[in-house]
Amino acid sequence: MTEKIKQYIIDAAGMELTLARLAxxxxxxxxxxxxxxxxGIRTRGVPLAVRxxxxxxxxxxxxxxxxxxDITLYRDDYLMARKTPKVRSTExxxxxxxxxxxxxxxxxxxGRTARAALGAILDYGRPDCIKLAVLIDRGHxxxxxxxxxxxxxxxxxxxxxxxxxxxxxxxxxxxxxVETVKED
Amino acid sequence: MQLNNxxxxxxxxxxxxxxxxxxxGARMIxxxxxxxxxxxxxxxxxxxxxxGEIPDGWDGENVDAKGLIACPGLFDMHxxxxxxxxxxKETIQTGCIAAAVGGFTGVAPMPNTNPALDNPGLINFVRxxxxxxxxxxxxxxxxxxxxxxxSLTEIGELFDDGVTTFSDDGSPVASAELMxxxxxxxxxFDVVISEHCEEPSLTAKGVMHEGAVSTRxxxxxxxxxxxxxxxxxxxxxxxxxxxxxxxxxxxxxxSVEIVRQAKARGVNVTAEVTPHHLTLDCTILExxxxxxxxxxxxxxxxxxEALIEGLTxxxxxxxxxxxAPHAPDEKEVEFINxxxxxxxxxxxxxxxxxxLVLAGKLSLQRMIEVMTSAPRRIMHLPAxxxxxxxxxxxxxxxxDEKWMVDRELMYSKGKNTPYxxxxxxxxxCGIINRGVAWIRKG
Amino acid sequence: MNQVRFNHLLGLEGLSRAAITEILDSAxxxxxxxxxxxxxxxxxxGVSVANLFFEPSTRTRISFELAEKRLSAExxxxxxxxxxxxxGETMLDTVQNIEAMKIDVVVxxxxxxxxxxFLAERISAAVINAxxxxxxxxxxxxxxxxxxxxxxxxxxxxxxxILGDIxxxxxxxxxxxxxLTMGAEVMxxxxxxxxxxxxxxxxxxxxxxxxxxxxxxDVVNVLRLQIERQREGLLPSLREYQRSFGLSKSRLEKxxxxxxxxxxxxxxxxxxxxxxxxxxxxSVILQQVTHGVAVRxxxxxxxxxxxxxxx
Numbered sequence: 001m002t003e004k005i006k007q008y009i010i011d012a013a014g015m016e017l018t019l020a021r022l023a024x025x026x027x028x029x030x031x032x033x034x035x036x037x038x039x040g041i042r043t044r045g046v047p048l049a050v051r052x053x054x055x056x057x058x059x060x061x062x063x064x065x066x067x068x069x070d071i072t073l074y075r076d077d078y079l080m081a082r083k084t085p086k087v088r089s090t091e092x093x094x095x096x097x098x099x100x101x102x103x104x105x106x107x108x109x110x111g112r113t114a115r116a117a118l119g120a121i122l123d124y125g126r127p128d129c130i131k132l133a134v135l136i137d138r139g140h141x142x143x144x145x146x147x148x149x150x151x152x153x154x155x156x157x158x159x160x161x162x163x164x165x166x167x168x169x170x171x172x173x174x175x176x177x178v179e180t181v182k183e184d
Numbered sequence: 185m186q187l188n189n190x191x192x193x194x195x196x197x198x199x200x201x202x203x204x205x206x207x208x209g210a211r212m213i214x215x216x217x218x219x220x221x222x223x224x225x226x227x228x229x230x231x232x233x234x235x236g237e238i239p240d241g242w243d244g245e246n247v248d249a250k251g252l253i254a255c256p257g258l259f260d261m262h263x264x265x266x267x268x269x270x271x272x273k274e275t276i277q278t279g280c281i282a283a284a285v286g287g288f289t290g291v292a293p294m295p296n297t298n299p300a301l302d303n304p305g306l307i308n309f310v311r312x313x314x315x316x317x318x319x320x321x322x323x324x325x326x327x328x329x330x331x332x333x334x335s336l337t338e339i340g341e342l343f344d345d346g347v348t349t350f351s352d353d354g355s356p357v358a359s360a361e362l363m364x365x366x367x368x369x370x371x372x373f374d375v376v377i378s379e380h381c382e383e384p385s386l387t388a389k390g391v392m393h394e395g396a397v398s399t400r401x402x403x404x405x406x407x408x409x410x411x412x413x414x415x416x417x418x419x420x421x422x423x424x425x426x427x428x429x430x431x432x433x434x435x436x437x438x439s440v441e442i443v444r445q446a447k448a449r450g451v452n453v454t455a456e457v458t459p460h461h462l463t464l465d466c467t468i469l470e471x472x473x474x475x476x477x478x479x480x481x482x483x484x485x486x487x488x489e490a491l492i493e494g495l496t497x498x499x500x501x502x503x504x505x506x507x508a509p510h511a512p513d514e515k516e517v518e519f520i521n522x523x524x525x526x527x528x529x530x531x532x533x534x535x536x537x538x539x540l541v542l543a544g545k546l547s548l549q550r551m552i553e554v555m556t557s558a559p560r561r562i563m564h565l566p567a568x569x570x571x572x573x574x575x576x577x578x579x580x581x582x583x584d585e586k587w588m589v590d591r592e593l594m595y596s597k598g599k600n601t602p603y604x605x606x607x608x609x610x611x612x613c614g615i616i617n618r619g620v621a622w623i624r625k626g
Numbered sequence: 627m628n629q630v631r632f633n634h635l636l637g638l639e640g641l642s643r644a645a646i647t648e649i650l651d652s653a654x655x656x657x658x659x660x661x662x663x664x665x666x667x668x669x670x671x672g673v674s675v676a677n678l679f680f681e682p683s684t685r686t687r688i689s690f691e692l693a694e695k696r697l698s699a700e701x702x703x704x705x706x707x708x709x710x711x712x713x714g715e716t717m718l719d720t721v722q723n724i725e726a727m728k729i730d731v732v733v734x735x736x737x738x739x740x741x742x743x744f745l746a747e748r749i750s751a752a753v754i755n756a757x758x759x760x761x762x763x764x765x766x767x768x769x770x771x772x773x774x775x776x777x778x779x780x781x782x783x784x785x786x787x788i789l790g791d792i793x794x795x796x797x798x799x800x801x802x803x804x805x806l807t808m809g810a811e812v813m814x815x816x817x818x819x820x821x822x823x824x825x826x827x828x829x830x831x832x833x834x835x836x837x838x839x840x841x842x843x844d845v846v847n848v849l850r851l852q853i854e855r856q857r858e859g860l861l862p863s864l865r866e867y868q869r870s871f872g873l874s875k876s877r878l879e880k881x882x883x884x885x886x887x888x889x890x891x892x893x894x895x896x897x898x899x900x901x902x903x904x905x906x907x908x909s910v911i912l913q914q915v916t917h918g919v920a921v922r923x924x925x926x927x928x929x930x931x932x933x934x935x936x937x
Contacts, residue, residue, distance in 0.1 A: 070655065073667035073697075073927075084931030086648075087655040087924075123664040396824035400639070402739050402760035402799060405823065472740025516718050518738030520759070 003178050009136070009154060009162075010175040018151040019048070022133055023055035025149050030100055033060035035128065037096070039067040041105040041117050042088055047168035048135060049104040067092040069103070074116035096125030106164040108134040108150070111143030136175060138162050191277075191316055193622065194285050194595055197614075200621040202227045202576060204244025207616075210254040210580060214570040215549040216557040225254065227576045230619035235572060247614070247623055249580055255552045256568040257289025257577040257617050260529065261559035262353070262378070262432055262456060262504035265291070265321075267313065268306070269298025274509040274597045276313035276321065279529070282507070282596040283319045284622050286529040287579040287612025290320035291507075292563060295331065296354035302326040302337045304345040318620040322565060324349045327366050327377060333358050336366055343373040348564045351378040353432060356414055358384055363418060367427025376454070376562060378430040381414035381439075382480065391520055393466040393481040401469065403520070406481045408436040415439050419446045419453055430562055431455040433506050435480040437490030444499040454562045456504040457491050459535045460526055460602055468602075472519045475600050478508070479524035492545050495554060502558040503551075505532045509598020527598045531589055533581060535603060537610030548583075568617075580614040580623070587611050632928055634746045634753040637762035638803040646804060650772050652924035653917070659696065660920060670699035673930050676729045679756075680706040680717070680736040685891055686756050686766075689915070690733050693922035699930075702729070717741065718748065725749045731930060734758075752929045760794045766890055767800025769921040771808060773914050774845055777886050782809035787839040789815045789871065790849030790898055793822040797849060797890045802828055815839040816871060819860040836871055840881035847888040848873050851898045864897055874900045878908070886910055 010018060030036050033056060040049030046068050053064040068091040075085070103117050114132055121130060133149035138156045154177070156162065161178045165171075193199055207225040212235070214220075226234035226244075265279035274282075276293070283291050293310060295301030301310065307323045314321035325347045329335050331354070339350060350370060356379065357363045363379075370377055387410040392398050394405020415431055419442060422429040431443060434455045446453050466482045476482060494500040508525025515522050533555070540546035556579075560567055568577035589606045591599040614623035632645060659667055675694045679687055687703070694701045704724070717736075724732065731752045734742050739759035746753040757763040775781055786805055792798045792814050805812050806829055813831040814821060821832055833839050840846060851867060861867050878885060887899075887909045895901045904911060 072655075073659070073669040075669075084928060087652045087927065089655040089658045091658075119668065123662055123667070125663055394823055396827035399822040399825050400799070400828065402758075402762070402794075402796060407823075472743050513716070513718075517716055518736070518744060519740045520738045 002181050004181055005176050006160065006179045007177040008174065009152060009177055010173075012173040015173040015175070018135065019051055020055060022149050022151055023052050023059065026052065026102055026131075026133060027056050027059055029131070029148070033062050033064060035098065035100045036102065037065045037067065037094060037099040038102050038104055039069050039092070039121060041103060041113060042068060042070045044106040044164050044166055044169060045069075045104045047166050048106060050168075052104060052133070065094040067094065069117055069120055071113060071116040071120050074120045076112060076116065090120065092124050096121065096127050099127045101127040101130045102149075103130060103132045104134075105132070106135050107162050108132070108137045108145075108147050109140060109162075111141045111145035114145045115143050135164060136162055194281055197622050197624050200245050200247070200623065202230045202616060202619050202621055204228055205616075205621060206238055206242060206244055206246045207249045207254060207578070207580070208238065208246055210249035210252045212254045212570050213549065213552055214256050215553045216256070216567060217569055217571060219570055220549075225570075227616065230575055232570065232572055232574050232576050235570070247621070251584065252580050252582050252613055254570065254578050254580050256556040256570060257579045257615055258287045258533065258555045259290040259559045259565075259568070260288050260505050260507065260532070261292045261349070261502060261563055263291045263293050263507040263529065264296065264509065264525070265293040265310070266509060267297060268309065272511045272597070273514075276310060277317070278595060278597050279507070280314055280317040280319040280321065282527070282529040282594065284317065284615055285595050285612065286531070287533050287581055287615060288319060288529060289568065289577050289579060289615045289617035290322065290560070290565070291529070292322045292324050292349060292559075294324055294351060294353040295326040296352075300326045300331045302329050302331070304341060307342065307345060307347060318615055318617040318622050320617065322349075322563065323347065324351050324353070324378060326350065327352045327357055328362065331355060333362060336362075336369060339369055339373065339375070343375055348375050349378050349430070350375060351380065351432065353378065353380045356380050356382045356384065360417055360421065364421050364425060367421055367425040367429065371425060371427040374428070375564070376428040376430045378432050379418050380432050381411050381418060383410050383414045386410035386413070390481070391477060392469050393483050395466070395484065397466045397469060401472070403469075406479070408438055408483070408487075411436055411480055412438040412442060415442050419443070419451055422453055423449070423451045426452070428452045433458050433461065433480055433504070434491070434494075434500060435461045435483050435487065437487045440490045440494035440499055444494065444497075447499060454501040455494075455499065456502040456559070457495060457500050458504060458506045459528055459532045462488060462491055462495070462503075463535055463539045464602055474515045474517070474519050474522035475526065475602050475604070477519060477522055477524055478506075478526050492540065496546060496550065501554065501562060503532065503536060503554045504559060505529055507596070509596050510600050511597070512599050515600050525600065526602050527594065527596045527600055529596060530594055531601060531603050531608070533612055534587065534589070534608035534610050535606075537583065538608045542609055576616050578616045579612060580616075581610060581612045583610045585609070585611040634742070635764050635925055635929060636742050636746060636753065636755045638764045638767045638800045638807070639762065641764075641803070641807065643807050646768070646771070646807060649768055649921065649924050649928060650775060652928060653768070653772055653920040656923040656927070657917070657920040659923070660916065666696050666698060668698045669927055670694070670697040670930055672700070673730045674700040674702065674728065675731040675733060675926065676702045676704055676724055677756075678704045678720075678724070678732055678734045678736075680734070680741070681757070683735050683757070685915075686735060689918045690756060690922050693919050693926055696919070697923055697926055699731075699926065717744070721745055721749055725751065731926065754925060754929060757796050760796050760799075762800045762803075763796040764800050765918070765922050765925060766797050767804040768925070769914055769918040770797075770801055770847060770888060770890070771804045772917045772921055773888065773910050774810075774886065776913075776917070777910060778844070781805070784810040784845065785813070785843045786810050787813050787815055787843035787846045788849065789836065789839065789846055789873065791820040791851055791855060792816050792825065792849070793820045794852065794855070795849050801847060802830055806830075813839055813842060817861065817867070820855065836877060837880065840877060840885065843885065845886040845888060846873065847890075848899045850890065850892065851894055853894070868897050872896075872898055872900065873903050875902045875906070878903060884908065888914060890914070
């Protein structure tokens with residue numbers, strides 16, 4: 001199998017603009033920062049949540065709490081998976097009860113991750129509301145789930161892969177669409 | 185002699201009478217009389233009539249034995265045929281067929297049946313059940329009534345009835361006093377006590393050799409000294425009384441040394457060793473496979489080396505299988521609860537030939553000696569010699585035939601072989617005894 | 627990528643460092659689950675687990691049951707007393723019945739060494755050994771190691787003294803295998819009658835002098851002394867055992883330094899361990915119990931999936 005880059009979707013400068021817009025949208029929809037908490041879904045939702053929290057804190061002049069959610073134990077495909085995903089810990093260092101929680105993930109695809117995240121977050125308490133922010137919405141939903149805040153909506157084929165690279169994890173900021181090609 | 189048509193032969197075997205039979209082209213080896221010769225053998229009316237070339241005008245039956253070895257019939261002085269009482273494990277008939285397939289023309293079944301073979305009636309019952317087979321069955325009688333270790337059996341009457349060996353095998357004669365009396369009493373008839381040497385207070389819970397492996401597995405140990413102390417005791421008693429003691433299934437290096445020293449002192453002691461103690465060590469128990477649970481237990485590589493050395497230098501006199509069949513469902517339980525014992529009749533020759541003779545650790549002549557003439561001599565049974573005018577008692581085997589041990593193809597009712605899946609070289613091809621020849625086709 | 631296959635957990639003997647690390651790391655994540663308002667995750671929904679206890683055990687059975695329930699598995703308990711085992715049914719019969727009931731994971735405690743191995747060879751369900759005779763008790767070994775790792779960080783070079791009835795202890799054997807694999811050093815201490823022959827072959831040191839062992843170690847793992855050892859003639863008296871091998875405050879103080887004190891429970895207070903030691907700040911005995919649930923969740927989680935991969 002070889003991979004072919006089909007399209008560059010976001011570069012470093014674009015990432016900065018998109019995140020700034022998302023931060024503004026989130027604070028606007030929340031009517032300020034009151035009661036707001038961001039929760040990043042492992043793995044790449046976590047640095048995105050940290051960055052968005054910084055941007056929002058800059059606007060609101062107030063620290064926004066950030067949590068980390070590992071949804072491995074809530075996946076609906078666990079028993080079907082050929083390989084067992086590694087469990088990591090969840091860190092929610094604040095009271096969920098009564099919060100306006102914004103879940104942060106890099107890519108919204110089938111909606112199953114978001115569904116699992118909803119299940120997981122509710123086990124920590126009863127927030128006032130949960131919203132979903134994603135950097136990329138690539139379509140092909142299998143669940144009745146939509147992003148409340150979407151960085152970029154793109155058209156993809158089912159075999160494509162959206163690769164989100166972030167400075168914190170990958171050393172650079174970019175989003176590319178990759179096509180895998182079978183060799184004869 | 186007539187062929188018994190009621191006996192169903194093993195699959196792929198044929199029966200012949202020995203009225204006029206020629207075994208053609210075998211290499212004949214009988215170390216007891218110094219014979220090693222490739223020739224034809226003429227049998228008439230159950231007796232060896234001629235060794236050499238087939239005479240002109242020969243019109244008898246022929247068995248083509250080129251490439252085979254003919255030796256005196258193999259004799260196993262330690263088997264369990266389980267009848268009467270445990271016919272679900274083995275019967276005398278299935279045991280005799282297993283013996284024949286394994287190349288044995290004679291076996292000595294142990295008396296740990298139910299009831300125990302402790303009187304002439306039961307001894308004769310066993311003998312009668314074996315009639316019609318080309319296998320001599322020489323039952324060993326119990327030393328003590330019911331094998332309960334309390335009072336001696338009527339050894340004199342049993343001797344008059346042809347019993348030459350006594351044993352409480354399965355258990356030792358635990359009381360030293362009783363063993364002393366048994367040796368003093370049997371001495372009058374010059375019969376031997378084949379003793380299962382085990383000091384029960386040291387081995388009560390043991391299920392395997394005590395050492396690094398039992399420690400790792402957390403299994404209760406059966407220590408070497410549990411055997412060595414009993415052997416030393418019995419040898420001292422034999423020395424003291426002048427009786428004859430035979431050490432059954434010797435298993436440790438220390439035991440070999442004790443017997444060696446006793447023989448050097450002139451004690452009337454003999455010893456046997458099993459194929460499994462010569463070829464398997466206790467590390468094989470690591471998977472908790474109950475087929476490897478045996479009493480005395482499999483020991484260490486050092487013990488194996490000492491046993492082979494003892495067999496070579498004459499300290500150990502004989503190989504005996506301790507063929508101990510159990511029903512499959514008895515072995516399909518947790519290791520500590522499964523009974524001791526392995527079957528051995530059908531694999532003994534192949535295992536010894538492959539692992540000892542072909543490996544250069546034992547000569548072919550010595551293998552034949554310890555599996556044929558030595559056990560008969562210990563039991564004071566007539567010799568089976570390949571010489572003119574002797575009754576024919578011969579085993580044929582192919583030293584080059586490779587075959588795979590498969591428990592499902594065993595004739596014994598027990599499938600508890602430790603050699604399942606082993607590839608062996610050397611396989612019995614037939615036996616001729618009691619006026620009948622059973623020959624495997626091909 | 628380092629692949630670890632993990633179809634059954636029969637013992638810690640032969641389990642790789644990578645596999646043990648994987649289990650311990652996962653257990654850390656599960657430890658967090660135990661602190662949540664809702665201490666349950668849906669991972670093993672639809673997985674049916676049978677707890678087969680052929681030997682009485684309260685703690686291990688409850689720990690496994692909690693772990694299973696917190697993973698949302700469907701739990702069936704089977705205790706040998708009051709079941710058909712006492713009516714002459716063989717273990718194989720029982721096992722085949724369980725197989726016919728479509729069980730995915732079997733947790734087995736049995737008095738016979740090797741019983742879980744016997745099972746694993748004959749059924750398609752995954753088998754977890756919850757203690758087999760005096761052979762192994764792998765989840766106890768793992769929770770002990772997890773407790774040590776959480777206390778000291780790195781197990782490399784850690785000096786662990788295992789104290790008591792080594793001969794009959796499955797806990798000792800699982801600890802030895804696991805600790806040595808993780809790079810720790812192990813010394814055993816107990817009376818000569820309770821130290822099995824040739825145990826030095828497992829690469830451990832042996833002493834009959836508790837003071838020597840205590841002076842050497844960082845951690846002392848005290849084993850439960852079965853009272854029947856005295857009846858079996860392996861000990862002159864409990865009093866004499868306590869005198870020579872009981873862990874008391876004064877002995878610990880004499881050894882100096884900070885020791886971590888562990889015990890798999892249940893304790894015979896005043897025999898192998900004194901109350902003022904068991905309840906002291908040095909004791910991590912209750913943490914062991916908590917870690918037990920997390921470790922068992924990790925094992926159940928890892929064993930219920932397909933092929934395991936360590937990144």
